[in-house]
Amino acid sequence: MRCPFCGNIDTQVKDSRPAEDHVSIRRRRLCPACGGRFTTYERVQLRDLVVIKTNGRREDFDRTKLERSIRIALQKRPVEPERIDQMISGIVRRLESLGDTDVASKVIGEIVMESLARIDTVAYVRFASVYKNFQEADDFDRFVAELRPPLKVDE
Numbered sequence: 001m002r003c004p005f006c007g008n009i010d011t012q013v014k015d016s017r018p019a020e021d022h023v024s025i026r027r028r029r030l031c032p033a034c035g036g037r038f039t040t041y042e043r044v045q046l047r048d049l050v051v052i053k054t055n056g057r058r059e060d061f062d063r064t065k066l067e068r069s070i071r072i073a074l075q076k077r078p079v080e081p082e083r084i085d086q087m088i089s090g091i092v093r094r095l096e097s098l099g100d101t102d103v104a105s106k107v108i109g110e111i112v113m114e115s116l117a118r119i120d121t122v123a124y125v126r127f128a129s130v131y132k133n134f135q136e137a138d139d140f141d142r143f144v145a146e147l148r149p150p151l152k153v154d155e
């Protein structure tokens with residue numbers, strides 16, 4: 001990181017800590033050339049997130065895809081559109097705050113299911129059954145086991 005005072009490119013990090021919002025890292029830097037001190041903030045850019053698929057393939061994170069799968073799961077369910085938007089923003093914020101640009105697709109799936117389970121059981125089951133096609137069977141069994149009764153799949 002170039003020193004803003006003298007232009008020296010070889011500055012040192014003296015201290016790193018999460019900023020208050022926990023989605024960024026605050027770094028105190030020192031320039032050994034001029035003694036100047038300055039602070040930088042580092043945050044994950046969602047557009048830079050890379051999804052690591054179960055088969056090991058890497059793919060750029062696509063918010064639209066995430067939204068589509070969630071909206072399909074919630075189709076015709078009595079959930080306010082604002083709540084759905086809130087949930088999607090919440091999921092995106094959680095992904096941003098994981099602190100790593102590489103995110104396993106499994107982690108995303110789990111966060112989505114956790115969020116869906118909290119607002120609508122039917123949508124949760126729909127999503128989980130689709131998700132099943134992409135995961136190992138024992139994973140799906142675990143998700144089902146976590147389902148709280150009464151379980152009502154049919155509308």
Ligand SMILES: [Zn+2]
Nearest residue numbers: 003006031034
């Ligand atoms: Zn300097």
